[in-house]
Amino acid sequence: MRPVLLLAAAALAVGAFPAAAKDLTPAERTKAYAKLPYWGGFWITENDETSIGGLSQRAIDKDSSRAAMLLYGFNAPWNDEGRKRQAARAKAGDRKADGWGYPVMMNAAAPIQFMITPEEVIIINAYRDVRHIYTDGRKHPDADDLWPTVWGDSIGHWEGDTLVVDTIQVKNPNIYFHGAAPLSEQAHYVERIRMVSPTRIEDEFTIEDPVTLTGPWKAKITYSPAEGFDRMVSIDFDNDRTGFDDQGRNTIEPPKPAEK
Amino acid sequence: MFDQTKSLKLTGSVVQFQWTNPHCYIQLAVKDASGTTTEWSLEMGAPMYLYADGWRPGTLKTGSPITVTIYPLKDGKPGGVVLTATTADGKPLGKGAPLSKASS
Numbered sequence: 567m568r569p570v571l572l573l574a575a576a577a578l579a580v581g582a583f584p585a586a587a588k589d590l591t592p593a594e595r596t597k598a599y600a601k602l603p604y605w606g607g608f609w610i611t612e613n614d615e616t617s618i619g620g621l622s623q624r625a626i627d628k629d630s631s632r633a634a635m636l637l638y639g640f641n642a643p644w645n646d647e648g649r650k651r652q653a654a655r656a657k658a659g660d661r662k663a664d665g666w667g668y669p670v671m672m673n674a675a676a677p678i679q680f681m682i683t684p685e686e687v688i689i690i691n692a693y694r695d696v697r698h699i700y701t702d703g704r705k706h707p708d709a710d711d712l713w714p715t716v717w718g719d720s721i722g723h724w725e726g727d728t729l730v731v732d733t734i735q736v737k738n739p740n741i742y743f744h745g746a747a748p749l750s751e752q753a754h755y756v757e758r759i760r761m762v763s764p765t766r767i768e769d770e771f772t773i774e775d776p777v778t779l780t781g782p783w784k785a786k787i788t789y790s791p792a793e794g795f796d797r798m799v800s801i802d803f804d805n806d807r808t809g810f811d812d813q814g815r816n817t818i819e820p821p822k823p824a825e826k
Numbered sequence: 827m828f829d830q831t832k833s834l835k836l837t838g839s840v841v842q843f844q845w846t847n848p849h850c851y852i853q854l855a856v857k858d859a860s861g862t863t864t865e866w867s868l869e870m871g872a873p874m875y876l877y878a879d880g881w882r883p884g885t886l887k888t889g890s891p892i893t894v895t896i897y898p899l900k901d902g903k904p905g906g907v908v909l910t911a912t913t914a915d916g917k918p919l920g921k922g923a924p925l926s927k928a929s930s
Contacts, residue, residue, distance in 0.1 A: 616871055616875045617871065617875070617909070618870055618871055618875060618876055618879050618881065618908060618910075618911065618920070619869065619870055619871055619896075619907045619908040619909055620849060620869065620870060620871025620872060620875060620907065621871075621907060621909075663848060675875070676872070676874060677874065692872075692874045693847075792878065793878060794877065794878030794879060794880065794921075795874075795877065795878055799873055799874040799877045799878075801845075801846065801847045801872075801873050801874075802847060803847045803848055804846060804847065805844060805846035805847065805848075805849070805851070806848055806849075807849070807851065807867070807869075808827075808848075808849075811901045811903070813901070815827065815900060815901055816827035817827065817899055817901050817903055817905070818851075818867045818869055818899065818903070818905040820867065821842065821844065821851065821853055821867065
């Protein structure tokens with residue numbers, strides 16, 4: 567990049583951030599980091615342990631006492647529209663997924679990683695779902711500057727050691743991932759995330775949606791360290807062989823010819 | 827999709843091990859009592875689940891004899907979801923496979 571363009575880009579970048587974040591010197595950032603929690607390593611939702619076959623260990627054990635996949639929404643306070651969407655979802659059966667998206671990425675059997683910085687918290691999972699949670703004091707963009715996405719728009723702040731996250735503009739999660747709750751784009755998600763012990767992080771969700779829910783839907787997701795990972799194992803979706811037989815039942819499609 | 831009321835045990839030769847998302851697959855050539863060979867499509871979890879269990883893309887080589895237990899497809903096609911997998915002589919794969927690169 568030429569110097570003039572570089573300066574222009576730098577000016578734009580600085581102008582885009584609130585004053586609280588833009589003026590930190592490297593030394594000040596180091597001090598700011600020291601005040602933040604560190605939730606290092608990989609974390610996985612409790613009770614969603616998965617076998618080598620991809621089946622839920624809880625289901626294999628036929629143990630219904632362990633609450634799992636809370637954000638799938640089977641116990642959410644659905645209103646008529648929500649129940650209608652739930653019924654449509656049940657009829658659709660197992661469809662192909664594009665990935666997991668929000669909020670299911672926070673309640674999945676895939677490991678997640680928390681990257682905490684003075685300006686934002688980034689949450690990444692093995693499917694490369696990425697959340698940017700800005701903690702630099704900014705607000706959500708104006709309505710005219712927003713559009714719904716699979717991950718929504720998130721801002722956050724710290725209350726002691728608790729990260730409070732506010733997320734809006736999430737597309738109906740059930741479109742992206744067939745297991746997700748069929749909430750509307752008007753849903754408002756608030757999370758309170760806190761490390762309660764060195765081996766446990768809790769995320770308390772409160773979801774409100776005037777379109778599909780009768781009132782606040784609360785769910786507490788807990789994470790424990792994901793074992794067996796020395797790196798994030800990320801692979802793109804390029805081999806979805808789940809198809810349908812002539813009776814509309816799911817089956818395994820034949821292997822595709824190898825590409826060169 | 828899978829009949830979880832019955833499990834089958836299959837022993838055969840690996841045709842291909844697909845280390846892919848959203849699922850890994852083992853293509854397994856299985857010879858029946860009459861000598862006819864059928865290729866089964868056996869679904870496994872995503873690579874990350876296998877990785878955490880000590881599996882790697884090279885854990886299964888083409889031609890390797892293995893034994894699996896599966897829940898078969900409900901539609902009767904030669905396929906299923908893997909419950910357990912070992913070498914044909916019963917040694918573990920992934921974790922607990924001391925001579926495997928996967929366990930290092």
